[in-house]
Amino acid sequence: MNFRLYAQETTAKGLLRIFRSELSNACNCAANDGRLTDKEIHNARKSVKRARATLRLLRPALPREAFEQINISLRDVARPLTHVRDAKVLLDALDDLREHFGDAIDNASTEALEDAL
Numbered sequence: 682m683n684f685r686l687y688a689q690e691t692t693a694k695g696l697l698r699i700f701r702s703e704l705s706n707a708c709n710c711a712a713n714d715g716r717l718t719d720k721e722i723h724n725a726r727k728s729v730k731r732a733r734a735t736l737r738l739l740r741p742a743l744p745r746e747a748f749e750q751i752n753i754s755l756r757d758v759a760r761p762l763t764h765v766r767d768a769k770v771l772l773d774a775l776d777d778l779r780e781h782f783g784d785a786i787d788n789a790s791t792e793a794l795e796d797a798l
Contacts, residue, residue, distance in 0.1 A: 684731075693742045696735055703732035707758075719769060722762050729759040 686695035710717075710725035717725070733755050740748050775795060779786055 693739065696739050700732055700735040700739065703728045703735060707732065717765070719766075722766055722769075726759060726762050726766065729755055729762075 684699055686692060690698070707725045707728035710721045710728060733752060736748065736752055736755070743751075772795065775791060779791060
């Protein structure tokens with residue numbers, strides 16, 4: 682997505698166009714009926730972050746309550762994606778530790794940790 686404002690549109694309309702586009706991108710990333718890939722999670726999180734950034738630019742043009750409600754909603758929508766991403770990063774780190782230390786690591790304890798994640 683190009684974050685470009687066009688000469689024929691007002692700043693508010695351009696920002697609203699960008700905001701809607703990022704929301705659409707986030708929905709498209711997460712619309713998969715099966716498991717989301719790491720890339721889909723990453724792209725959805727980026728799109729929500731961009732939408733929230735654009736919303737902050739729109740803040741002066743919005744009623745305070747509307748801004749707060751939308752911002753909180755977007756934050757809450759992105760939160761589960763963050764937990765999934767964090768768990769994936771921890772599992773990858775655990776795999777790296779297993780690979781690096783090999784037999785020096787107690788498999789029972791790492792399996793318990795993996796199950797918890």
